[in-house]
Amino acid sequence: MDWKGIPSLASLRAFEAMARLGSLSGAARELNVTHAAVSQHLRHLESEFGESLARREGQGMALTEAGHELAAALGDGFGRIAEGVTRLRDRSISRPVVVALTPSFAEAWLMPRIGGFWAAHPEIEVRLVPGIALSDLRRDGIDLAIRFGEGNWPGLDAEPLTASRFAVVAAPDFTKARTLEDLGRLKAHDWFFSTASSEQRIWGRAIGVDFERVGAREMANNGLVVSAVRAGLGLSIQALPLVAPDLQSGQLVSLFEGDAEGLGYYMVTRPEALSPGTRLFRRWLRRTARGETPQGEARNA
Incomplete structure (x- = not known):
């Protein structure tokens, strides 16, 4: 895997939380960071991909087509990571x-x-x-x-x-x-x-x-x-x-x-x-x- 071609994991994690929760403030609370930090991660990703990923809509954020595509990929990837970590942790707990x-x-x-x-x-x-x-x-x-x-x-x-x-x-x-x-x-x-x-x-x-x-x-x-x-x-x-x-x-x-x-x-x-x-x-x-x-x-x- 060429990690140089992948944006920062912190930015991807912030975007996944924002997409799932529907707001910058919700993502900030979950990740225990500031609202401004999540907003900065979003701008970094948009600059990386050269297109908009989300826009303000009322009190929340609405994803663009590109945003939906990235959110789906991240949700699947982070979900598989969480499952693997949970299985390993459960195995570690259960072994003698x-x-x-x-x-x-x-x-x-x-x-x-x-x-x-x-x-x-x-x-x-x-x-x-x-x-x-x-x-x-x-x-x-x-x-x-x-x-x-x-x-x-x-x-x-x-x-x-x-x-x-x-x-x-x-x-x-x-x-x-x-x-x-x-x-x-x-x-x-x-x-x-x-x-x-x-x-x-x-x-x-x-x-x-x-x-x-x-x-x-x-x-x-x-x-x-x-x-x-x-x-x-x-x-x-x-x-x-x-x-x-x-x-x-x-x-x-x-x-x-x-x-x-x-x-x-x-x-x-x-x-x-x-x-x-x-x-x-x-x-x-x-x-x-x-x-x-x-x-x-x-x-x-």
């Missing part, structure tokens, strides 16, 4: 929001809360992809990732979501250890970890225990780890929200609580336009992490 996150965060933080999002937005499908491997957002088709760390992921946008408060937990009679020095003396067979939780090893460094050196018993998922600890087989480092019910009931006791300073969970996205569903879910995550209970989110964030 794909979210990558660690299994432990999904279990401890997201799943107890996400019912509120589903209830408010049943039209938006959120597809969760739990895993401990670092996803390539573009290659893997991930719209949003919730990652644990310091927020430094080159080429990606990261926004803090929630701090990583944790506790060292055990059955009430498993150990008398109560200080970081005591915990540092425990051996590999005393600790239980989930292979699906990278956070536990990072929290270990925060309490001065190098699990790469000390070692630990590993289990397939965090549910098995907590069950083993409840049974008095060892102890573990857990996100506080996950073990809060056990601490309240007395099934587990907290030997130490803290947070890894500078570390936390971040919402991570590609540095480009997000789909409407992704923007909405991100806004819900943000407000939920602040303790708000939003009712009916707006469609922008």
Whole structure:
């Protein structure tokens, strides 16, 4: 297409609105410009084509034969553009929001809360992809990732979501250890970890225990780890929200609580336009992490 041979789109848009609404003032209101601006666009087009396109008639504007011909072409063209944009926007809204996150965060933080999002937005499908491997957002088709760390992921946008408060937990009679020095003396067979939780090893460094050196018993998922600890087989480092019910009931006791300073969970996205569903879910995550209970989110964030 040779755009040099086509008049300015702003002028064509102004003429289409004037032709459809029948007046310069009506077009000005719709386009949020001045009456004089629409009139100037009309003069520009008439100069471009070398003939009159509209004339004043009472309080409005009447199209000439050439004006009718141009208005019909523009109405068809702009209509097809609007249909294409609407279809693409609807497809973007309806496609699933794909979210990558660690299994432990999904279990401890997201799943107890996400019912509120589903209830408010049943039209938006959120597809969760739990895993401990670092996803390539573009290659893997991930719209949003919730990652644990310091927020430094080159080429990606990261926004803090929630701090990583944790506790060292055990059955009430498993150990008398109560200080970081005591915990540092425990051996590999005393600790239980989930292979699906990278956070536990990072929290270990925060309490001065190098699990790469000390070692630990590993289990397939965090549910098995907590069950083993409840049974008095060892102890573990857990996100506080996950073990809060056990601490309240007395099934587990907290030997130490803290947070890894500078570390936390971040919402991570590609540095480009997000789909409407992704923007909405991100806004819900943000407000939920602040303790708000939003009712009916707006469609922008």
